[in-house]
Amino acid sequence: MPKIFSDELYLRLIFFGVVFLGLAFWETKANWRQNLLNRQVRWLTHLGLGGLSFFLVRLFFPLLALNTAMLAETQAIGLFQTSPVMAHLPLGLKILLSLLGMDFAMYMQHRWMHRYAIFWRVHRVHHTDTELDLSTGIRFHPIEYFFMMGVKILAILFLGIPVMAAFIFEVMLSSFSLFNHSNIQLPARLEKYLSIICVTPKMHRIHHSDIPFEQNHNFGFCFSVWDKISQRYLAEAHQGQAHLVFGLEIYRAPAFQTLQRLLALPFLRHKALKPHRNKTVSFL
Template sequence: MEALIRLSAALGIFLLMVVWEQLRPRRVQQVSRLQRWRVNLGLALFNQLLMRASVGGLAYAAAASAQVAGLGLLNGWPCPSWLSMAATLLVLDFAIYGQHIAMHKLPWLWRLHQVHHSDLEFDATTALRFHPLEIILSMAYKVLCIVLLGANPLAVIAFEIILNGAATFNHSNIAIPEAWDAKLRWLLVTPDMHRIHHTPVRRQMDSNYGFSVSCWDRLCGTYTGKPEQAQTTMAIGLAAFRNAEGLGFWQLLMLPFKKA
C-alpha cells in the first residue's frame, strides 16, 4: 500500500507538470523532447524496477523497525506525534540537502551525479534522470538517517512523496510570473531557482542545492538569486556534452565508469 500511495502521487504530479509545461513553457527547448524523454523515462523505469526488486520500501520498513526496537533519537525521547513528524520532515530534508552537496564535492559521487546534470534541457523528466547506483546509495544514506533519528514512519512516507513531488515541480519547464516566483522562493525551491543549479557555470552549479524548502540554501550560504544570463537563454547541462546530440540509455549507465 505504501508503494502504491507513493507511485500514485508521483504519477499525478508528473502528469500535472507535463500538462503545465505544454500550456505555459518557461523556455523554448532546443533538444528534441522525444529524444530526451525516451532516455529519461527509460532510465526512470529501469530504476523503478530495480528498486522494486531490491531496496524499494526500505525507508518505511527501517522507520517502522526502529520504532518497534526503540532505536533512534526520537524513539528514545518521548514527544508528541506532531513533533516527531515535523522533526522527521525537517531533518530528512536537511540530510538530502547535505547529500546533494556531497554529490558535487566528492569526485567518486560526482561520477554518478553527473548523469543528472548531463541533461541538455530542463523539464519534469530531468527529475527522473539519475544513475541507479546513486538511487541505491541515496536510499542507504536515508535509511541510516532514519534509524539514527528514530524517524516517524508516517512522516517518512510523507517525506518521500514531498521529495519526489518537489523535485518534479522544481525541475519543470513551467512559466511562473516573476513576482510570484520571488514570493514562493521564501518557502519553496522554484524552477527558476533550481534551474540556476543546472547551468554549466561552476559557481552557479555549486549553489541552490535544495530540493523542497529553500531555507537551507539561504541559511548555509549556498543561495544564488539570479543567473548570470537570462533564464530563457542560458545554457543547461554540462559543457562536456554541449556539442553532443545527447547521451543514450546505455551511455548514461556507463558514464560513471568512463575516464573523466
C-alpha cells in the same frame, strides 16, 4: 508478499502520476522556455533510467525507507523514539521536524555528490541534460538512487522518523524533484513568497547552469533554508535566467544522451570529470 508489490508502491505511483501529468500539462500550455530537443525521446530515456533505478532499489535494498521507519518505531530506535523530550512531541510537530531532518540529509548528500570526484562521476549523469523539463527530475543513475536510499535509511534510524513522516517525505521528494526541474514559469508574486520556504524551478535551474560557480549553488531539494544558511543561495543567474546554458561542456553531443551512455557514464574516464569547487565560505 514481497515488499516490491506493497500498497505503498501503488500509492506512490499514483502521486507520481498525478504530479507528472499535472506538470506535463502546465509545461505544454505555458513553458518557461521553448525546448528544442524531441520531448518523446527525452522522456523515454529518462523514464527508462528512472524506472530502472526505482526497480533496482526496490529489488536489491533489504530495507526501504518505510520498512526502516517501521523498524525504528517497533524497536524504539532514534531520537524521536528514545529522547524524553522528542518522544513526547505532538505527532504534527514530529512529522514537520522529520521532513526538515530528512530534507537536510538529502541536501548534504547532494553537496557530497558535487564535492567528491567519485560521487560526481555518478551525479554528472543528472547534470549532462542539455535541456530541463520535469523528466530531468528522474534522470539519476541507479547508483545515485542506491546512495540516496542509504542516506535516507541512516537518517531515519538516527532520528527515529515516524512511518507517516517517511511516507510523506518519499512523496514530497519525488514531487519536488519533478517540480524543480519543470520547464514552467511561476507568477512573480508566487515565486517570491514560495521561494522563502521552498525550492522553486527558477532557483533550481541556476544549479544546472554550465558555469561552475552557479552549479555550486542552490543544492536544495524541498526546503530553501539549507542553501540560505550555508551561503549557497543564488536568487538570480549572473547573465539572467534567459541566458542559462544547461549541461556539461564535453557531453553535449546527442551520442551522450542515450540510455546506454547514461548508464555507462560513471565508468567512463575523462579528464574533465573533476567536480568544480569554489571558495565560497560555508559552514557545511
